[in-house]
Amino acid sequence: MVKVAPSVLSANFAELKKDLDSIRECGADWIHYDVMDGHFVPNISFGYSILNDIAKVSDLYLDVHLMIEKPMQYVDAFIKSHASLITAHIEAFHHEQEVKTFIQYVHDQGVHVGLSVKPDTPISSIQQYLDDLDLVLVMSVEPGFGGQTFQEQALSKIQELCQLKQNRHYLIEVDGGINATTGQLCREAGVDVLVAGSYVFNAENRKEAIDSLK
Ligand SMILES: O=C(CO)[C@H](O)[C@H](O)COP(=O)(O)O
Numbered sequence: 001m002v003k004v005a006p007s008v009l010s011a012n013f014a015e016l017k018k019d020l021d022s023i024r025e026c027g028a029d030w031i032h033y034d035v036m037d038g039h040f041v042p043n044i045s046f047g048y049s050i051l052n053d054i055a056k057v058s059d060l061y062l063d064v065h066l067m068i069e070k071p072m073q074y075v076d077a078f079i080k081s082h083a084s085l086i087t088a089h090i091e092a093f094h095h096e097q098e099v100k101t102f103i104q105y106v107h108d109q110g111v112h113v114g115l116s117v118k119p120d121t122p123i124s125s126i127q128q129y130l131d132d133l134d135l136v137l138v139m140s141v142e143p144g145f146g147g148q149t150f151q152e153q154a155l156s157k158i159q160e161l162c163q164l165k166q167n168r169h170y171l172i173e174v175d176g177g178i179n180a181t182t183g184q185l186c187r188e189a190g191v192d193v194l195v196a197g198s199y200v201f202n203a204e205n206r207k208e209a210i211d212s213l214k
């Protein structure tokens with residue numbers, strides 16, 4: 001069965017604990033934590049200190065999605081703040097060695113590591129790293145905002161990642177515009193983890209929304 005990772009980008013931060021408890025009771029598997037720096041994407045969200053607070057009150061797996069220009073500069077802070085998985089964008093790195101250092105560093109701290117691709121970035125850009133990844137995050141919207149429309153080219157990337165998987169262990173995650181309809185398309189394509197922000201947090205019945213994704 002797929003895992004569902006509600007994105008707290010769409011939570012009510014004035015009532016964050018209540019929202020975290022609610023999604024856990026409604027069947028969420030992971031918490032997806034979107035970090036935006038106003039440079040890599042044209043939006044600012046939150047940093048590592050709120051992650052640290054979340055880790056104190058939730059035992060769910062903390063899936064950190066870094067949409068920032070300098071992942072290596074902040075990776076330690078997110079590790080210390082109890083990230084379970086740290087995913088950075090391949091577009092944020094300038095050299096192959098930077099990517100390798102990032103992957104090795106995160107693994108050496110005992111934390112899972114992922115790479116993400118924007119809608120227009122091909123899977124070939126990360127192919128050489130697949131052996132070492134715990135997760136590949138396929139963006140199905142331009143990163144930066146919740147509530148956008150799913151872009152269908154994500155489906156062929158999910159299928160491509162399934163074909164490339166062979167003996168590799170990475171999970172395939174998709175993020176952006178996920179609802180019951182697009183979630184089903186992604187499941188049929190072979191996805192392992194569905195991120196859903198607005199669909200889950202804005203639902204009248206969050207349990208029904210999460211169930212409809214599984
Ligand atoms: O990374 C993201 C945006 O950059 C979010 O995880 C994503 O947009 C989730 O929101 P929604 O499900 O509302 O599209």
Ligand SMILES: [Co+2]
Pocket residue numbers: 007032033034065175195
């Ligand atoms: Co995200």
